[in-house]
Amino acid sequence: MKTYVVLISVVAALGGLLFGFDTAVISGTLNFIQPYFGLSEAALGWVVSSLLFGCIAGVLIAGRIGDLFGRKKILMLAALLFLFSAVGSALANNLMVFISARVVGGIAVGIVSILSPMYIAEVAPPKNRGVLVSLNQLAIVAGILVAFYTNYLLVGVGENNWRWMLIVMTLPAILLFLCLFIVPESPRWLVAKNRTDEALGVLVKTSGKEKALSELTEIKKTLKNLVEPSFKELLAPKIRPLLIIGVVLAIFQQITGINTIMYYAPKIFADIGLADETALFQTIFIGGTNLAFTIVAMYLIDWIGRRALIIAGSAGMMLMLTGLSALYFTGLTTGMAVLVFILGYIAFFAASLGPALWVVAAELFPNRLRNKGMSVAIVSLWVSATIVAIVFPVMLEKLDGGSTFLIFAFICLLNLLFALKYVPETKGKSLEELEVELTR
Ligand code: BGC
Numbered sequence: 001m002k003t004y005v006v007l008i009s010v011v012a013a014l015g016g017l018l019f020g021f022d023t024a025v026i027s028g029t030l031n032f033i034q035p036y037f038g039l040s041e042a043a044l045g046w047v048v049s050s051l052l053f054g055c056i057a058g059v060l061i062a063g064r065i066g067d068l069f070g071r072k073k074i075l076m077l078a079a080l081l082f083l084f085s086a087v088g089s090a091l092a093n094n095l096m097v098f099i100s101a102r103v104v105g106g107i108a109v110g111i112v113s114i115l116s117p118m119y120i121a122e123v124a125p126p127k128n129r130g131v132l133v134s135l136n137q138l139a140i141v142a143g144i145l146v147a148f149y150t151n152y153l154l155v156g157v158g159e160n161n162w163r164w165m166l167i168v169m170t171l172p173a174i175l176l177f178l179c180l181f182i183v184p185e186s187p188r189w190l191v192a193k194n195r196t197d198e199a200l201g202v203l204v205k206t207s208g209k210e211k212a213l214s215e216l217t218e219i220k221k222t223l224k225n226l227v228e229p230s231f232k233e234l235l236a237p238k239i240r241p242l243l244i245i246g247v248v249l250a251i252f253q254q255i256t257g258i259n260t261i262m263y264y265a266p267k268i269f270a271d272i273g274l275a276d277e278t279a280l281f282q283t284i285f286i287g288g289t290n291l292a293f294t295i296v297a298m299y300l301i302d303w304i305g306r307r308a309l310i311i312a313g314s315a316g317m318m319l320m321l322t323g324l325s326a327l328y329f330t331g332l333t334t335g336m337a338v339l340v341f342i343l344g345y346i347a348f349f350a351a352s353l354g355p356a357l358w359v360v361a362a363e364l365f366p367n368r369l370r371n372k373g374m375s376v377a378i379v380s381l382w383v384s385a386t387i388v389a390i391v392f393p394v395m396l397e398k399l400d401g402g403s404t405f406l407i408f409a410f411i412c413l414l415n416l417l418f419a420l421k422y423v424p425e426t427k428g429k430s431l432e433e434l435e436v437e438l439t440r
Contacts, residue, residue: 002125002205002206002207004205004206005123005124005125005128005206006132008123008182008183008184008206009120009123009124009132009135010135011176011179011180011182011183012071012075012115012116012119012120012136012183013116013120013135013136013138013139014139014172014175014176014179015075015078015079015111015112015113015115015116015136015139015176016112016116016117016135016136016137016138016139016140016143017139017140017142017143017146017172017176018079018082018108018109018112018143018169018172018173019109019112019113019116019139019140019143020139020140020141020142020143020144020145020146020147021143021144021146021169021172022051022082022085022105022106022108022109022143022147022169023051023109023144023259023262023263024143024144024147024148024262024263025147025150025151025166025168025169026047026048026051026102026263027147027148027151027262027263027264027266027267028147028148028151028152028155028162028165028266028283029151029162029165029166030044030048030264030266030267031266031267031270031276032159032161032162033047033098033162036162037094037095039095041393041394042393042394044393045389045391045392045394046390047095047098047099047102048263048389048390049386049389049390050099050102050103050106051103051105051106051109052106052382052386053103053106053386054103054105054106054107054109055106055107055109055110055113055382055385055386056106056110056379056382056383056386057103057106057107057110058106058107058108058109058110058111058113059110059111059375059378059379059382060110060375060379061107061110061111062074062110062111062114062375063114063371063374063375065077066111066114066115066118066371067189067192067371070185070186070193071115071118071119071122071185071189072119072180072183072184072185072186074115075111075112075115075116075119075176075180076177076180077111078107078108078111078112078115078176079108079173079174079176079177079180080173080177081104081105081107081108081111082105082108082169082172082173082176083169083170083174083177084101084104085102085104085105085106085108085169086105086166086167086168086169086170086173087101087167087170088100088101088104089101089102089166090164090167091163105169110378110382113378113381113382114371114374114378116136116139117133117136117358117359117361118186118362118370118371118374119183119186120132120133120135120136120362121133121359121362121363121370121431122186122187122188122189122370122431123184123186123187123202123206124206125206126428126429126430126431126433127428128302129302129359129363129431130298130301130302130306130359130427131298131299131301131302133355133358133359133362133363134294134297134298134301134355134359135298136355136358137294137354137355137358138291138294138295138298138355140354141287141290141291141294141350141354142291144262144287144290145284145287145288145290145291146168146172147165147168147287148280148283148284148286148287149284149287150165150168151165151283152277152280152281152283152284154168155276155277155280156277184198184201184202184205185198185202186202187199187200187203187206187215187216187219188219188367188431190202191216191219191220191223192223192367192368196216196220199219200212200216203215203216215430218430218432219432221432222366222367222368222435223367223368229368229369229372230372231376233369233372234369234372234373234376238439238440239365239366239369239439241422242364242365242373242438243365243373243376245360245364245422245423245424246360246361246364246365246373246374246376246377247377247380248418248422249310249357249360249361249377249418249423250357250361250377250380250381250384251380251381251384252314252353252411252414252415252418253354253357253381253384254381254384254385254388255384255387255408255411256314256317256349256353256408256411256415257321257388257405257408257411258346258349258353258354259385259388259389260388260392260404261286261342261345261346262286263389263392264392264393265279265282265283265286265342266279266280266282267279267393268338268342268396268401269282269283269338271396272333272334272338282339285339285343286342286343286346289343289347289350290346290347290349290350290354291350292347293346293347293349293350293351294351294354294355296350296351297309297350297351297352297354297355297356298355300351301356301359301427302427302428303427305425305426305427306356306360306423306425306426306427307419307423307424307425308425309351309352309355309356310352310353310356310357310415310419310423311416311419311420312348312352313348313349313351313352313353314348314352314413314415314416314419315348315412315416316344316345316347316348316351316352317345317348317349317352317412318409318410318412318413318416319344319409320341320342320344320345320348321341321345321405321406321408321409321412322405322409323341323344324338324341324345324401324405325401325402325404325405325406326402327341327401328400328401328402328405333401353415357381359426360423360426361374361377361378362374363426363431363434364377364426364434364438366435366438366439367431367432367435395407424438426438
């Protein structure tokens with residue numbers, strides 16, 4: 001694999017780092033902003049999900065402006081929005097300002113959540129596409145871990161601790177903005193804009209001289225219809241099944257409950273009686289496990305494939321959640337036991353649904369419709385994430401942990417059955433070959 005492709009993929013994946021940081025940082029602030037802003041449990045759910053509403057808007061905007069102005073410029077815009085959001089939320093003195101700043105951060109998360117994996121899929125060679133797009137997920141989980149770790153380090157700095165936790169994000173935001181200057185535009189976008197010479201220049205750098213010309217010809221073929229694609233085309237008989245697979249997988253990635261842990265772990269631990277600092281310390285294990293098993297997935301994804309990972313991962317997640325639920329039903333919720341099942345659950349997610357969803361979503365759609373198709377799938381992801389974030393604290397309160405986690409275990413089973421029946425294997429082929437195969 002060419003170092004150049006790895007380098008530009010790493011830069012694009014920095015978007016994932018901010019995505020991870022921004023979504024997870026909130027967990028460490030909850031126990032402090034709740035009294036500061038005087039929030040009920042229900043209000044807390046809304047504060048956590050304010051970012052997610054921004055994400056939905058961000059994805060919707062990204063689809064359109066990413067096609068108009070290119071992936072690179074819009075990623076730069078996202079970096080600036082992250083910066084603005086970090087400063088705004090850290091300095092907020094009232095709830096309105098805080099929520100607005102989080103919404104702006106959410107718009108940025110929404111943008112990078114679609115454009116980073118899409119950009120990487122569009123510059124990556126077929127044989128390494130899985131691992132390169134998974135770099136994005138690796139960056140997401142690294143961002144989550146950094147957030148958990150800095151939250152833990154900063155919890156003792158006094159009453160403004162939550163402000164410090166939030167301001168940390170300015171650093172990666174600036175880094176992303178500056179690094180983006182060195183990446184080229186996506187060759188597939190350049191072809192779509194009739195900038196063939198520039199596209200060829202990029203392809204020579206990413207795939208080598210010999211392959212560049214043939215790749216260019218293939219890309220041109222798939223983009224020969226220059227009429228602006230519409231969302232309606234996603235409903236054409238040959239595309240609709242792909243849309244359904246993308247949307248359903250995206251929904252399952254969320255409603256199998258991953259963010260109940262990512263956003264609320266300190267709260268879960270506090271509810272079973274751990275002190276603030278211990279609770280935040282435990283989240284570091286969660287972030288570390290998430291990172292370690294994402295690396296496992298990166299080894300496996302181009303080898304055993306996306307489909308097998310999703311199937312095995314859902315089964316493992318289901319077992320772990322069932323175990324967790326049993327702990328609550330039997331009253332054995334000591335900190336250690338709960339942590340073990342949570343870590344097992346995270347490990348299975350990280351080795352499967354975590355990266356595989358983003359890889360499949362970026363591969364599933366034809367070149368011409370990728371942006372549109374992926375937007376619909378990823379909007380569904382954020383809508384589901386929002387619903388889970390709002391409903392989870394209320395579920396814990398009204399149903400208790402036993403039933404709550406059992407419901408999520410059942411959803412893992414549904415995901416498993418869906419993948420067995422409908423999800424195709426996409427490893428190893430060029431996006432153009434997949435286009436022919438999946439729309440036959
Ligand atoms: C999901 C995020 C989640 C993260 C956790 C991502 O793939 O889309 O919602 O927070 O993984 O690792």
